[in-house]
Amino acid sequence: MTDLSTVKILVPGRFHPETFETLQATFDVVTIPGRDASVLTEEQRQAIRGIAQGGSVPASLMDALPNLEIVANFGVGYDGVDVAHAAAKGIMVTNTPDVLTEEVADTTVGLLLMTVREFPAAERHLREGRWHGEGAYRLTPMTLRGRRVGIMGLGRIGLAIARRLEGFGVPIAYHNRSPRSDVAYAYHDTLQGLAEAVDTLIIAAPGGAATEKAVDAAVLKALGPDGVLINIGRGTTVDEAALIEALETGTIAAAGLDVFENEPHVPERLTALPNTVLLPHVGSASRHTRREMGNLVIANLKAWFSGEEPVSPVAECVKAGISRAGR
Numbered sequence: 001m002t003d004l005s006t007v008k009i010l011v012p013g014r015f016h017p018e019t020f021e022t023l024q025a026t027f028d029v030v031t032i033p034g035r036d037a038s039v040l041t042e043e044q045r046q047a048i049r050g051i052a053q054g055g056s057v058p059a060s061l062m063d064a065l066p067n068l069e070i071v072a073n074f075g076v077g078y079d080g081v082d083v084a085h086a087a088a089k090g091i092m093v094t095n096t097p098d099v100l101t102e103e104v105a106d107t108t109v110g111l112l113l114m115t116v117r118e119f120p121a122a123e124r125h126l127r128e129g130r131w132h133g134e135g136a137y138r139l140t141p142m143t144l145r146g147r148r149v150g151i152m153g154l155g156r157i158g159l160a161i162a163r164r165l166e167g168f169g170v171p172i173a174y175h176n177r178s179p180r181s182d183v184a185y186a187y188h189d190t191l192q193g194l195a196e197a198v199d200t201l202i203i204a205a206p207g208g209a210a211t212e213k214a215v216d217a218a219v220l221k222a223l224g225p226d227g228v229l230i231n232i233g234r235g236t237t238v239d240e241a242a243l244i245e246a247l248e249t250g251t252i253a254a255a256g257l258d259v260f261e262n263e264p265h266v267p268e269r270l271t272a273l274p275n276t277v278l279l280p281h282v283g284s285a286s287r288h289t290r291r292e293m294g295n296l297v298i299a300n301l302k303a304w305f306s307g308e309e310p311v312s313p314v315a316e317c318v319k320a321g322i323s324r325a326g327r
């Protein structure tokens, strides 16, 4: 039985403080400020067997750690981890699915309503004393009533969003690479086709090369002048320049965004627009849910270094046949 307190785990960059405390109490933790392994001693590089982190793990960091066995990602999306490189080297990657699904779906519905009914602007109207001074906030040109919603990425989070929206009485359609057999929502085999069929497009698909700039000028044009885009997935999935252009020219009506192409940098042209609601990537950001995510990171590392299979390995590593038993 391995004494976990002797297992060296690297935490590169900033990490969820509560999870970091538990990691330190359980393992032998080494920290570095960023992703540059050259700040480690040769002895540390040789000894590190795991990484716990919530941002990116480039191939160069994996290559600098010859005895790395597992990357435990804090987050369900692991587009920042070079998972193809990990799988090729036999390194396990884990993520934190399910425990954040309901929180992110709640955030999405909130963002949708904020965008369509202009709640942030209406609230500013009250706080600035304008209700009293100028009168009621304007009647909103947009409403959720009569809208048709399309979801790109009807996975765990997408389905939780769809189930909530059923209660709002709006028809739902979706686009995945393949149709689901367990839902009756209309399936579109292209994103363009989905955008043509709806006026409200919610992105809940993973980031990465396969979805990069998938929401482009043509998709936005298809969404149309009453169109609303909600992005809770990844900023890279939307061509941000094309989106700004579409919002400025009225090609679509409004956008609610929790994620951006180059976080935490948000283009001034986006923040200047009155028809955007912008959140600083807070989809899962409650104490409750972040704690649950942290617990899953720890559970994956504990299982692996106790000789058991991790709780939530990513699909690419399972497909590549990477397992604890295979070591």
Ligand code: NAP
Pocket (backbone or CB within 6 Å): 076, 077, 078, 097, 098, 100, 104, 152, 153, 154, 155, 156, 157, 158, 175, 176, 177, 178, 179, 204, 205, 206, 207, 210, 211, 232, 233, 234, 258, 259, 281, 282, 283, 284, 285
């Ligand atoms: P999931 O269960 O794996 O669902 C992903 C869905 O996207 C699946 O239905 C998948 O269906 C579809 N998909 C994957 N690649 C696609 C492609 N190239 N084109 C079209 N559809 C594609 O993942 P999840 O747990 O719902 O999480 C989804 C994403 O949400 C994460 O990857 C992350 O980026 C994002 N997220 C954001 C926040 C936030 O704070 N804003 C928080 C958590 C997660 P097919 O396989 O059939 O294509």
